[in-house]
Amino acid sequence: MKINVSKISRLDGASMDISFEKPILDVVDQQAGFVFEEPIAFKGTITNVGGKLKLEGLFKVYYKANCSRCLKPVTGEAEINILEEFIKDESQEDIDVYTFQGNYIELDRALYDNIILSLPVKLLCSEDCKGICQMCGKDLNEGQCNCNYADINPKLEVLKNFYNN
Numbered sequence: 651m652k653i654n655v656s657k658i659s660r661l662d663g664a665s666m667d668i669s670f671e672k673p674i675l676d677v678v679d680q681q682a683g684f685v686f687e688e689p690i691a692f693k694g695t696i697t698n699v700g701g702k703l704k705l706e707g708l709f710k711v712y713y714k715a716n717c718s719r720c721l722k723p724v725t726g727e728a729e730i731n732i733l734e735e736f737i738k739d740e741s742q743e744d745i746d747v748y749t750f751q752g753n754y755i756e757l758d759r760a761l762y763d764n765i766i767l768s769l770p771v772k773l774l775c776s777e778d779c780k781g782i783c784q785m786c787g788k789d790l791n792e793g794q795c796n797c798n799y800a801d802i803n804p805k806l807e808v809l810k811n812f813y814n815n
Contacts (some may be wrong), residue, residue, distance in 0.1 A: 656753035664699035703736040719781035
C-alpha cells in the first residue's frame with residue numbers, strides 16, 4: 651500500500667492521519683502457515699520528525715492455522731501496535747531500515763514484518779491438547795491408541811542400559 655506523504659515530507663512536525671482496510675499479502679499466508687481471510691483495518695498517523703517519517707498506529711488481524719500438536723483448525727486474532735520509522739532513500743545499504751523515495755512510502759513490508767513478529771510461534775487448540783500419535787496418527791484427544799511404544803530403535807539400544815552400571 652502506497653501512501654502519498656508530499657504534504658508532510660518537507661515540513662518538520664507535520665502529520666497526517668491514515669486509515670484503510672485491505673486484504674493481507676499472499677506472501678504472509680505462504681511463508682507463515684497462516685490464512686488471513688478478512689482484511690486488516692489500520693488506523694494511525696504519519697509524522698515528520700526531523701526528516702524521518704514516523705508511522706504509529708494499530709491494526710487487527712484475524713487468522714486461521716492448524717494446531718501445532720493435533721493439526722485441527724484454529725482461529726485467532728492479534729491486535730498489533732506499530733511504531734516504525736521511514737527514512738529518505740539515499741542508497742542505504744542497511745536492510746533493517748524502512749526507506750521511502752519521492753513522495754510515497756510503501757507500508758506493505760512494515761506491516762508484514764509486524765504481523766509475522768506478532769503471530770504466535772506455537773498455536774494450540776487448547777492448553778491440554780495431547781496431539782497425535784507419532785506411530786499411527788490417531789488424535790490422542792479422542793482417546794488412547796493401541797500402539798506399542800516398547801520397541802527401541804536398534805541403533806539406540808546400547809543406550810538402554812547406560813545408567814544401570
